[in-house]
Amino acid sequence: MKKVVTLFWLVCFLMASSVSAAIAPVPAPPALAANSYILMDFNSGRILASKDVDKKIEPASITKIMTAYVVYKEIEAGRLSMQSQVTVSKKAWQMGGSKMFIEVGKQVSVDDLLKGLVIQSGNDAAIALAEHIGGSEDVFASLMNQYAAKLGMNNTYFVNSTGWPDSRHLTTARDIATLARATIAEFPDHYRLYAEHEFTWNNITQPNRNLLLYRDNTVDGIKTGHTDSAGYCLVSSAVRDNMRLISVVTGTKSDAARADISQALLGYGYRFYESDQMYVAGEGLNKTRVWKGREENLSIGLEDDLHITVPRGQYKKLNTVMEVAPDIEAPVQKGQQLGMVRVMLDGEEILSRPLVALQTVAEGSLWQRARDNIIRFFQ
Numbered sequence: 563m564k565k566v567v568t569l570f571w572l573v574c575f576l577m578a579s580s581v582s583a584a585i586a587p588v589p590a591p592p593a594l595a596a597n598s599y600i601l602m603d604f605n606s607g608r609i610l611a612s613k614d615v616d617k618k619i620e621p622a623s624i625t626k627i628m629t630a631y632v633v634y635k636e637i638e639a640g641r642l643s644m645q646s647q648v649t650v651s652k653k654a655w656q657m658g659g660s661k662m663f664i665e666v667g668k669q670v671s672v673d674d675l676l677k678g679l680v681i682q683s684g685n686d687a688a689i690a691l692a693e694h695i696g697g698s699e700d701v702f703a704s705l706m707n708q709y710a711a712k713l714g715m716n717n718t719y720f721v722n723s724t725g726w727p728d729s730r731h732l733t734t735a736r737d738i739a740t741l742a743r744a745t746i747a748e749f750p751d752h753y754r755l756y757a758e759h760e761f762t763w764n765n766i767t768q769p770n771r772n773l774l775l776y777r778d779n780t781v782d783g784i785k786t787g788h789t790d791s792a793g794y795c796l797v798s799s800a801v802r803d804n805m806r807l808i809s810v811v812t813g814t815k816s817d818a819a820r821a822d823i824s825q826a827l828l829g830y831g832y833r834f835y836e837s838d839q840m841y842v843a844g845e846g847l848n849k850t851r852v853w854k855g856r857e858e859n860l861s862i863g864l865e866d867d868l869h870i871t872v873p874r875g876q877y878k879k880l881n882t883v884m885e886v887a888p889d890i891e892a893p894v895q896k897g898q899q900l901g902m903v904r905v906m907l908d909g910e911e912i913l914s915r916p917l918v919a920l921q922t923v924a925e926g927s928l929w930q931r932a933r934d935n936i937i938r939f940f941q
Contacts, residue, residue, distance in 0.1 A: 588834045588873045594823045597793060597813020600735040601827045603837050604743055604799070604806035605869035606913075610831045615736040616717055619812045622787030623660065623683045624733075624795055625725030627741055628706050629691065630679055633672065634749045635709065636695055644673040646694075653699075654689035659726065662687040663764045674763065676752075681761040682768040683786065685724040692723035699723055710737070713744050727789050735810045742784055742797050742808050756783030773821035774798050781828075784808075786820070796820040800828050805837045838877055840905070841868040846920060848884050850900065853938065854931040855892030855923040862886065862900055862917045870905060870913060881906045884917060889938075894923040 591601070591611035598614040609615070636642035647669040655666035662684030664670050670690065678687035689699055696702030699722055706720040715737035721728045746753050759776070760769045774781040780800040787795040793813035800807055809827040814820040841847060846861035870880065886901035894900070901917035925931070 591830050592826050594811075594826065595814065595819065596811045596823050598735040599809065599811045599823070599827060600739050601831050602739045602743065602808045603831070603835070603869075603871040604746060604808055605837055605839070605867075606871040607743070608871040610807075610835055610871070611827060612735070615739075616734050618717055618732040618734055619795075620725075620727060620731065620789060620792035621733045621738065621812075622725045622727075622789045622792040622795055623685075624738055624785050624787035624797055625720065625723065625731070626679055626683060626688055627738070627745060627785050627797065628710065628720060629688050629702075629723045630676060630752070631741065631745055631749075632695065632702070632705050632709060633676060633679075633691055634745075634752050637672075638749075642672060642695065644671065644676075646672045648672060648675055648690050648694040650686070650690050651693055654686045654693065657685045657689055657724070659685045659724065661685060663766050664690060665764070676755065677758070677761045678763055680755045680785075681758050681770050682763070683771060685726070688723040710741070713740055715740055725787060725789070725792075727791055735812055738797055738810045738812075739808050742799065742810070745784075746799065746806070746808075753783065756785070757781075771817070772796065772798065773817065774800075774824060777821070778825065778828075786817075788817075794820040796824050798824045798828065800832075802832050805832065805835075807831045834874060835871055836874045836877060837869060837871040839867055839869050840880075840882070841903075843867045844920060847903065847917070848886065850886050850890060852894060852923050853889065853891045853934045854926050855894065856926045856930070857923050860890070860894060860900075860923050861920040863920050864903070864915055865897065865918055866915075868903070868905075868913075868915055872907060872912070876907060879907055886917065892923045892925045894919050896920065896922045 598617050600615045601611040602609050650664045650666050650668050652666050660683045662678030662682050664686050675687045675691050678684040692699045692702035703720050710718045718733040718737045721731040771786040780802050783799045784797040795812045798809050809824050811820050811823045841864055843866050845863050847863045849859045852860045883904045896919055898919045899916045902914050903917050904911050905913040
């Protein structure tokens, strides 16, 4: 009997230990000496660590992520090509700070200017591109602000293409992360340039200033920034086990400090969180009855892939609840919202997305509509 009792308590202890291990809380991120920072999962958009993410700061050369984004948009729209030739103005040539060392009056391709912008952080390259696209840097800055507004960068205002200090030229860690995420998602081919270690122009070879590119082969970007007033800033991104994270660190004391802090943030995210894809865009997740339509049944699903980021070990505990609108009547348009899918963890909602019609259902014939009216009356 004593052995049975001992075994009983041993089983209870093991079960309790297992539960405790499974629901162990995620520790707070390490204390980091930065003005502000954010760590975001790329796929889900979930913020895993943050400090003063909406505090307005000077972006310095991190500005050039948006400069490049506008260039990519122009290429996408067919108004510019990588082979387009840009004439270097005196303003671009004599611009101070970090330089690509282009020469006034010479023509340089957009391809080379982007390398000078992204890898060498050339202020001269930024201005040359801005003037070619906008006619002037002021007009180009207005384009930057228009794209910032479309991306939801609500606390950002750009005055120039370089990040040269100006009391009005401000952004936030959250807005920078939003821009970085959009750049990676919309322009994966162009994004590869951010991983390049060096570029040579005018017989001058300059290294990429992102120290993490040399320390960690999972890091593939993104951009450094520094002025006396902004401090040392770094936007970085890495991919490990199909999980991409984005970190933004602003206002650190040195080049080494911004790299160390960014590395600590990325390490924290990969150690304590996991990310996975739950559903694929356009996949039929459920079917619902459509009244008075040419078809009786309609598939519903999601417009975009659904990714989820949770503490490690918690993914298997997720449950989904699908709420579908009652009494759906034709006509129904493809993409029309008909409900919600809610992702639950331990009874709490952690994410929700609209359920939409995956096909169009036209209004049925007079006989179909009359038949459905009779069926619904008796139901």
